[in-house]
Amino acid sequence: MKKLMSTSLVAFLAAGFTANADSINILVEGGGEMLQKAVAEKFTEETGIEVNFTVVPYQGVFDKLSAEIASGSSSFDIATIDVVWNANFADHVEDLSDLFTDNVKADLPAALLADATVDGRMIGMPTWANAEIVFYRKDLWEDADNQAAFKTEYGYDLAPPATWQQWRDMAKFFTKDGMYGTSVNGLNSEEWMAHVLQAGSPGVIVDDAGNVILDNDAHVEALEFYRAPLCEDQSVPDNALEIGWGEAQNLFYQGQTAMMKFWAHAHKLTPEDSTVAGKVGVAPMLAGSAGIGGIPGPWYNVIPSTAENKEAAAKFVAYAFANNAMGIEAPLGLAAANSAYESYMGQAGYEHFGPLLDTLGGPATKGRPIHKDYQELVDEAVMPAFQAAMECEDNVAELLAEAAEVAADILD
Amino acid sequence: MTDVYQRDIGKVMINAFALLLVLSYALPYVYLLMTSLKPAADVQQIPPRFFPETISLENFNTVLGTATLPKAFLNSLVVAILTTVLSLVLAVPAAYVATQYRRPITVLFLLFALITRMVPAVSLGVPLFQLLKTLGLLDTTTGLVLAHTSTAVPLALLLMAAFFEGIPKELEDAARMDGCTRFQAFAKIILPVMKSGIAITALFSFITSWNEFLYALLLTSESAKTAPIVIAEYNSVYGLAWGPMTASAILYSLPVIIVTLVLQKQIIGGLTFGAVKG
Numbered sequence A: 001m002k003k004l005m006s007t008s009l010v011a012f013l014a015a016g017f018t019a020n021a022d023s024i025n026i027l028v029e030g031g032g033e034m035l036q037k038a039v040a041e042k043f044t045e046e047t048g049i050e051v052n053f054t055v056v057p058y059q060g061v062f063d064k065l066s067a068e069i070a071s072g073s074s075s076f077d078i079a080t081i082d083v084v085w086n087a088n089f090a091d092h093v094e095d096l097s098d099l100f101t102d103n104v105k106a107d108l109p110a111a112l113l114a115d116a117t118v119d120g121r122m123i124g125m126p127t128w129a130n131a132e133i134v135f136y137r138k139d140l141w142e143d144a145d146n147q148a149a150f151k152t153e154y155g156y157d158l159a160p161p162a163t164w165q166q167w168r169d170m171a172k173f174f175t176k177d178g179m180y181g182t183s184v185n186g187l188n189s190e191e192w193m194a195h196v197l198q199a200g201s202p203g204v205i206v207d208d209a210g211n212v213i214l215d216n217d218a219h220v221e222a223l224e225f226y227r228a229p230l231c232e233d234q235s236v237p238d239n240a241l242e243i244g245w246g247e248a249q250n251l252f253y254q255g256q257t258a259m260m261k262f263w264a265h266a267h268k269l270t271p272e273d274s275t276v277a278g279k280v281g282v283a284p285m286l287a288g289s290a291g292i293g294g295i296p297g298p299w300y301n302v303i304p305s306t307a308e309n310k311e312a313a314a315k316f317v318a319y320a321f322a323n324n325a326m327g328i329e330a331p332l333g334l335a336a337a338n339s340a341y342e343s344y345m346g347q348a349g350y351e352h353f354g355p356l357l358d359t360l361g362g363p364a365t366k367g368r369p370i371h372k373d374y375q376e377l378v379d380e381a382v383m384p385a386f387q388a389a390m391e392c393e394d395n396v397a398e399l400l401a402e403a404a405e406v407a408a409d410i411l412d
Numbered sequence B: 001m002t003d004v005y006q007r008d009i010g011k012v013m014i015n016a017f018a019l020l021l022v023l024s025y026a027l028p029y030v031y032l033l034m035t036s037l038k039p040a041a042d043v044q045q046i047p048p049r050f051f052p053e054t055i056s057l058e059n060f061n062t063v064l065g066t067a068t069l070p071k072a073f074l075n076s077l078v079v080a081i082l083t084t085v086l087s088l089v090l091a092v093p094a095a096y097v098a099t100q101y102r103r104p105i106t107v108l109f110l111l112f113a114l115i116t117r118m119v120p121a122v123s124l125g126v127p128l129f130q131l132l133k134t135l136g137l138l139d140t141t142t143g144l145v146l147a148h149t150s151t152a153v154p155l156a157l158l159l160m161a162a163f164f165e166g167i168p169k170e171l172e173d174a175a176r177m178d179g180c181t182r183f184q185a186f187a188k189i190i191l192p193v194m195k196s197g198i199a200i201t202a203l204f205s206f207i208t209s210w211n212e213f214l215y216a217l218l219l220t221s222e223s224a225k226t227a228p229i230v231i232a233e234y235n236s237v238y239g240l241a242w243g244p245m246t247a248s249a250i251l252y253s254l255p256v257i258i259v260t261l262v263l264q265k266q267i268i269g270g271l272t273f274g275a276v277k278g
Helices: A002-015 A028-049 A058-071 A085-093 A102-106 A108-115 A144-154 A164-171 A190-196 A216-231 A245-253 A264-269 A312-322 A324-329 A339-342 A353-360 A374-389 A396-411 B002-036 B058-064 B068-100 B104-116 B121-132 B141-164 B169-177 B182-193 B195-211 B214-219 B227-232 B242-262 B264-271
Strands: A023-029 A052-056 A078-082 A124-126 A132-137 A259-263 A280-283 A299-304
Touching: A023 A028, A023 A058, A023 A312, A028 A052, A028 A124, A028 A312, A028 A324, A058 A078, A058 A085, A058 B121, A058 B214, A078 A085, A078 A312, A085 A108, A085 A299, A085 A374, A108 A124, A124 A312, A124 A324, A132 A190, A132 A264, A132 A353, A144 A164, A144 B002, A164 A216, A190 A216, A190 A259, A216 A264, A216 A374, A216 A396, A245 A259, A259 A312, A264 A280, A280 B227, A299 A312, A312 A324, A324 A339, A339 A353, A339 B058, A374 A396, B002 B242, B058 B068, B058 B242, B068 B104, B068 B141, B068 B182, B068 B195, B068 B227, B068 B242, B121 B141, B121 B214, B141 B195, B141 B214, B169 B182, B195 B242, B195 B264, B214 B227, B242 B264
Parallel strands: A023 A052, A023 A078
Antiparallel strands: A078 A299, A124 A299, A132 A259, A132 A280
16 A cells, blocks of 8 residues: 555656646546546545546547547547557557656556557556456365366366366366356457467567567467367357357356356456355466466556646546556456555455456566557458357368468558 | 138238238347346346346336436437427428429429438538537537437428428419418418328437437537437446346337327328328
């Protein structure tokens, strides 16, 4: 907590902005308002500057900010944007490098800092970050009969899965009595991307130099592993192409799967009337040959170049990071600073913060490409190959080789 | 006897086909209703269940328990009603003149109205934003009504023009011979005859505004935010809250259903207007 306060103070003072505005307007997605509401109230109390939130649907943040920037004037002094839009807005937002003091940098996972940097400019301050971690049924894992049977069958102790092999073994082991070991998400590719990093790839889809690496060994190896429970082990429901995050979550909550990989915040939101309430354990994302690796899902506070109250906005951005832990009491319960998460460690209900920090700071953790064409790359190159792989028929290497060609065409 | 029997069989088959057609249209809506009545844990079951095991109103309580949605509903209602009224006030006389006093310029006028329907709404988003910002009308009901009217008027104009085509010019002439001014003839003779057409045009204008999303997203923030935006907010980056979203959608569809039922007679009249000519 002390570290948090000192970091906060330094960041706030280092901002060194003077702000004369009476109010600032923030464009944000639904959940994001809740995460920043408490800090906004405290900010108003201390500075007298009112903070008004404009809440829009997820895609609305992109559409509305794009339209405002295109019009040359903005009603918003700050926008809280998803990391996947950083590249799109980089040329239209202020450089916040001054807010990234050494203390601020030291308090953030490296992957979040990297995602904030576009063409050498720090374009946004992380406001909260999430990552997929492992959720499992504690009651099943702690059951003495299961432990004995698992040890007999696989030759090692039953513990939360930490490696690819353990994941497959445990998924197979718990596929019994009408339950599946886990599920395969065939509607989203991010989970597979995390495995790509765990396999030692220098990035996903493209490397830092912009070269397409979609068909490198790590991508192939990770996709083989990702579809193995579906295509080889039969330890998951066979309708992978109908399963997205929501469906995977519900299968787990309804007791139909023994474990899942899911965004960490969900641990706090386990429905009380679900079959698994009070029985959910969490562990860091799996490790491959490169160690633990995850795809971070951070959101950034950016100041549009067209904003009217830039100084007050910068003051709020610094203040919000300095008091980042205040968002944890919101329903989503997320923050970005290490110190914010650490300040809640050990408290009941926040068991997921340890695995989340381990994942965000994992040696193989890295953000998705900060590229304007990222979404097109995913939609046009990645998803067709990824979903074809879920049919369990085609050769993964060949599918990814074709996808790499499509990706290269998009980037050309 | 055989003829009667065959006629009955024919009727049964037509009715069965009509029922099937109605069911195919109604099914998604009924599923929406069923989902809204499921408790949170049952909303997304795998495999999915059509009917709720237990009926729960928790989703309705959730959405009505916040100030956001009722306020957005009210905004939607005000904007849709004002848009409808404004569209009719502008479109009805314009369509009458364009069809009854046909000149090359009135043909061009109707053609222009048709062309505006072909312009993608998204391309007008930024210009409208700039315009309303300049006028100080961003995030106001007035601003959104003007934006919605810009899309509703061409539609209303084309619809009304089609209805006015079925009115004989002699009707106005007769009224004029009886001493009416041109405006009196229009207001007292023509408009009452056009009741069905106006009802159907009003309904379409209302629905156009009621369901509109893009302009509401771009041109409002908090004060004038309409319900489609608030309903879409249930789809967040971390998933879709099916329960509250379906409950909101059910509530949001009620006014349109009620208006349609109330205006049922006029709508059917409007749809068949001019279908039988002597």
